[in-house]
Amino acid sequence: MVKFSGMDMLLILQKNLYHTELQEREALLNSVIENIPYDFWALDENNNYFIQSKASKVYWGTLLGKNFNDIKIPESSKIVFGKTLERVKKGEVVNEVNRILDVNGDLYYFQNISGPLVIKNKIKGALGFNIDITERKIVEEKLVQNEEKFRNIFNNSTDSIIIHSVMGQIYESNSIFRNLIDYTEDECIDKQIFDFVDHESTLKFKNEIASLSLNNLDFTTEAILITRSNSFIPIEIKSKVITYLGRNALLTIIRNVSYRKRFERKLLDAIIETEEKERAQLAADLHDEIGPLLSSMKMYISLLKDTKDIEKSKFVGEQVFTLVTEAITSIREISNSLSPHVLTNYGLIEAVKNVIQSVSKFIEIDFSSNCEKMRFASNTETVYYRVFKELLNNTVKHAQATNIIISFIFENDRLTFTYKDDGKGFDYEKSF
Known part of the structure; x- marks a missing residue:
C-alpha cells in the first residue's frame, strides 16, 4: 500500500492544477488561432x-x-x-x-x-x-483609372482648365492654359487666377464668385487675359463649384474667343456696310425713280394754272394720273426690295422661292426645304432672308458660279440654312 504524505498530495494537486491550466491556455491559444x-x-x-x-x-x-x-x-x-x-x-x-x-x-x-x-x-x-x-x-484601381481619365481630359482638352480656390489660388492648370499665358506649371502654382486677368475682369470675376450659393453653383462671364508678354486676349470663363481634395474649389474653363470676337466684328462691319448700301440704294432709287416722276408731275400741274383749255386740262390730268400710277409702282418696288410683302404675308420659304424664281433664268438653283408651311419669328425670318439675299447677290455679282444649292431644314427645334455655289470663292485667311 502506497502512502502519500501531505506534501506529496500538495505537489500532486499543484501538478494537476498546472496541467489543467496549461491545457486551458493551449485550448485558448488554439481558439485564438482558429x-x-x-x-x-x-x-x-x-x-x-x-x-x-x-x-x-x-x-x-x-x-x-x-x-x-x-x-x-x-x-x-x-x-x-x-x-x-x-x-x-x-x-x-x-x-x-x-x-x-x-x-x-x-x-x-x-x-x-x-x-x-x-x-x-x-x-x-x-x-x-x-x-x-x-x-x-478594386477601389484604388478605380480611383487610378478615374484619375487617368481625368488627366486625359484635363490635359487633352482644347480649352484651358484651372482648378483654384474661391480666393483664386491655383491648385492645378492644364498645359493649354500654361501655353496660352506662357508660364510654367511651377510658376502657376504660386499665382492666383486673378493675376492673369485685367483689373476690370478681376472685379467682375470676384463678384461672380461672391454670388455663388447652394442654388447657384456656376457662372459664365467674359474677361481679358494677360500673358507673360503683356498681350491681351479676350476669353470666356465658365466656373463651377467642385470638391477638390476634400475642400470646396472652382473648376474654371477658359475659352479663347479672339476668333469669335474678330468674326463678330467682321459681321457687325458687314451688317453696317449692308445697311449703308441699302440706304445708298434707297437714296439712289428715290432720286432716279421717284424724283423724275415727281418733277414731271410738278411740270404738268403748273400747266393747269395757266390754261382754261378743257382738252389741254384733260390731257394734263391723264398724264398726271399716269405719273402717279408709275410713282406708286416704283415706291412699291422700292419698299418690296427693303421688306418684301411676300416675306411678311407668306413667310420665309415663299419669299426665298419668289427671289429664286426671279433669278433662275440666269443661274441653275437646286432648292429644298422641309418647312414650307411653317412660320417663324419675324426677326428670325428677316435675318435668314437678308443673309440669303446677300449670299445670292454675291454669287450673281462676283462668284461667276453656274450652280447654287440652297436648303432650309427644320429639325430638333433648329432651322439650318445651307448655301453652296460652285463659284471662284475668296481667300478665307485674308478676309478673316
Whole structure:
C-alpha cells in the first residue's frame, strides 16, 4: 500500500492544477488561432503545416498536416507562396501585396506578412498572415483609372482648365492654359487666377464668385487675359463649384474667343456696310425713280394754272394720273426690295422661292426645304432672308458660279440654312 504524505498530495494537486491550466491556455491559444479573422498559417522546417486559422481554410482548404509541396492550389499562387517561403527561410520578413488565386480560382489581393519562426536562434519554420484587401484594391484601381481619365481630359482638352480656390489660388492648370499665358506649371502654382486677368475682369470675376450659393453653383462671364508678354486676349470663363481634395474649389474653363470676337466684328462691319448700301440704294432709287416722276408731275400741274383749255386740262390730268400710277409702282418696288410683302404675308420659304424664281433664268438653283408651311419669328425670318439675299447677290455679282444649292431644314427645334455655289470663292485667311 502506497502512502502519500501531505506534501506529496500538495505537489500532486499543484501538478494537476498546472496541467489543467496549461491545457486551458493551449485550448485558448488554439481558439485564438482558429478564430483569427485573417488567413493565418504556420509550417515547420520541413514545410509541414501545423497551424491554420478558420479563415485560411476558406481560401486554401485544409492545410493542417500537409506538406507545402502537396497542397492543391492554383500553380500561379503556389509559385508566389514558394518564393515567399524561400525568402523567409533566409531570415527575411516579407511584407508585400500579392495578386493570387484561391483554391477555387477566385482572384484576391492579399497583404502578405510572413516571417521566420525562430526557436533558440534557429529558423524552425515560417508563419504568415494574408489580409484580404481585394475591395480596397478594386477601389484604388478605380480611383487610378478615374484619375487617368481625368488627366486625359484635363490635359487633352482644347480649352484651358484651372482648378483654384474661391480666393483664386491655383491648385492645378492644364498645359493649354500654361501655353496660352506662357508660364510654367511651377510658376502657376504660386499665382492666383486673378493675376492673369485685367483689373476690370478681376472685379467682375470676384463678384461672380461672391454670388455663388447652394442654388447657384456656376457662372459664365467674359474677361481679358494677360500673358507673360503683356498681350491681351479676350476669353470666356465658365466656373463651377467642385470638391477638390476634400475642400470646396472652382473648376474654371477658359475659352479663347479672339476668333469669335474678330468674326463678330467682321459681321457687325458687314451688317453696317449692308445697311449703308441699302440706304445708298434707297437714296439712289428715290432720286432716279421717284424724283423724275415727281418733277414731271410738278411740270404738268403748273400747266393747269395757266390754261382754261378743257382738252389741254384733260390731257394734263391723264398724264398726271399716269405719273402717279408709275410713282406708286416704283415706291412699291422700292419698299418690296427693303421688306418684301411676300416675306411678311407668306413667310420665309415663299419669299426665298419668289427671289429664286426671279433669278433662275440666269443661274441653275437646286432648292429644298422641309418647312414650307411653317412660320417663324419675324426677326428670325428677316435675318435668314437678308443673309440669303446677300449670299445670292454675291454669287450673281462676283462668284461667276453656274450652280447654287440652297436648303432650309427644320429639325430638333433648329432651322439650318445651307448655301453652296460652285463659284471662284475668296481667300478665307485674308478676309478673316
